[in-house]
Amino acid sequence: MTEAEALLRRWMEGGDHRLLAADVDWRVSPGYPVPRTEWRGRAEVAEVFFPALRRHFPGWAIAVQSFAPLADGRLLAQGAYEARDHAGRTGRVPFLHLWTVRDGAIAAVQAVADFGVFAPLETPA
Numbered sequence: 067m068t069e070a071e072a073l074l075r076r077w078m079e080g081g082d083h084r085l086l087a088a089d090v091d092w093r094v095s096p097g098y099p100v101p102r103t104e105w106r107g108r109a110e111v112a113e114v115f116f117p118a119l120r121r122h123f124p125g126w127a128i129a130v131q132s133f134a135p136l137a138d139g140r141l142l143a144q145g146a147y148e149a150r151d152h153a154g155r156t157g158r159v160p161f162l163h164l165w166t167v168r169d170g171a172i173a174a175v176q177a178v179a180d181f182g183v184f185a186p187l188e189t190p191a
Contacts, residue, residue: 070141070167071133077172078128083112087171095178099123122184125150141165147179157183 067075077085092105092115100118105111120126130145147159159179166174 068135068141069170070139070165071135073167073170073172074133074141074143074165075130078130081116083108085172086111087168087173090172091166091174093174093176097181098177098179099181099184123149123151125156136164139166141167149184151184155184159183 073085076082086108088108089106090108090111092111094100094103096103098119099122100115105115125148127148128145129148130143132144134142134144136142141164143161143163143165145161145163147161148156149159150156159181161177161179163178164176165172
């Protein structure tokens with residue numbers, strides 16, 4: 067296991083925002099139940115992205131099936147989110163993540179996921 071993969075596994079197991087670079091570039095595909103597709107910086111990811119996501123999914127876990135190193139040093143992760151929404155529905159949301167690790171911190175992610183299992187997604191009151 068590479069140092070980058072070990073760092074990403076720690077992030078996915080615990081969600082420690084200190085593992086994110088201060089200027090992290092966080093991008094998700096349309097379809098994520100969040101108000102936009104791009105966030106900049108650790109504070110925005112921690113204080114805007116994740117709270118917006120958790121408003122829909124109080125139950126959330128990530129399961130990586132595989133990491134594949136790319137020629138440019140990034141890592142491709144394949145897996146699924148195990149989620150439970152406010153209505154109590156549970157589902158498996160497949161994803162692909164493209165991660166950049168730089169200087170011992172997560173510098174960027176581009177994430178694509180299929181939330182169709184939860185369509186239509188009800189917004190909690």
